[in-house]
Amino acid sequence: MDTSGGGGDTPAPATTPAPMAIATGGGSGVVAPDAPLLFTNPTTEEEHRGIPEAVFFDDVPAVGAAHGAAPTIAALDQLLAKYKFWEERFQRRRAALSTKIPDVTRAVDVIQALQAAAEAQGGGANGDGGDGRAKTGAAADAAGADAAGGGGDTGTLETHFELSTQLFAKATVKAGRSVCLWLGASVMVEYELSDAMELLRENLAGAQSQLAEMEGDLAFLRSQMNVVEVNMTRVYNWDVAMRRQAAKAASGGGSAAAVVAAPGKGAIEAAPSAKA
């Protein structure tokens, strides 16, 4: 919100920096004047996917005096745009992950139902074929596999399953010892129920930890954006204060009605923009 009070004395858009040589404190990690203004500290590749950390301005007058208010704000604005770009990418990846998790959970539920049916009626479905490997030609020859597959003493599941959107067909599913999992890349592999379960659980755990990592990266990005925004506001306010002092000095202490507000912002604003 713009809290401007004065009418005519609003300072012109900060094009010319007011190089008032006051209170130039320590260097405070400021780059050389002619290097591109980045205002970031590099992080390692692994940490936050190599995205640099924003520098918090310990000493705003020093930064403002070194680079001028306008170039500083412009550089910060660019940095903010970069962070926003990353944020969007991460949000898209997070969305993809969050749809994957319920998908895998549903598959786990179905396998549990198959296992329950196999155990309930087959009894020996686990005991017979305890080799616990993906079913190969060799394993299928084993006596246990024959008994489970053809003996008819395994459980069956009666279902309505979705043939096509809004179209359901009735089907009786023999709860055998194996299921086929679609692995992607046009590959489907037949697994023992327990192996399939293990694989899916691993996938689920992997997706969940990836999601947690992504949340961490997004939190990091948001914090960097907050730092940049607060920096911008502080530099702007400093600039306004400098101008006011200059105007006062020029007009011999005339009461210049000045504005202390950043463009479109309160003096300081922690704005957690409500993004779902």
Next chain:
Amino acid sequence: MKPAAEERPTVEVTREDQDDINAYALLVQRRSEQVEALARMKNLLELHSDAADEVSLLDDDQVVQYVVGDVFLFTPASGAASKLEDKKATLSADVNKASAALAGVEGEVARLKSKLYAKFGGSIQLEGEPE
């Protein structure tokens, strides 16, 4: 109109304040996510309770269709009832956990808010009031 801005003392923002601001922003974000997730869980719990109530009116050997994954599974009412009870137990445990987590976040939000307002007063504007 007299500009109040001129009299307002400029409060220096320290690194610690910046950290608090960052933490506040993240917490407010997390709070809104948690509120949403909690509402979703509560709704799911209610749906399962309703289903359990319906199933309890049926004979035990009557067959119902219970959704597992993407398919409707023909299940005797007794089996569906016990599955529903299991699911209800898991869901209410989830709801309790989420409520506790939310309460923790609320407390931290309130603490940071009073701390930041104490230091910056009118010159800070914190968003994220609960509805």
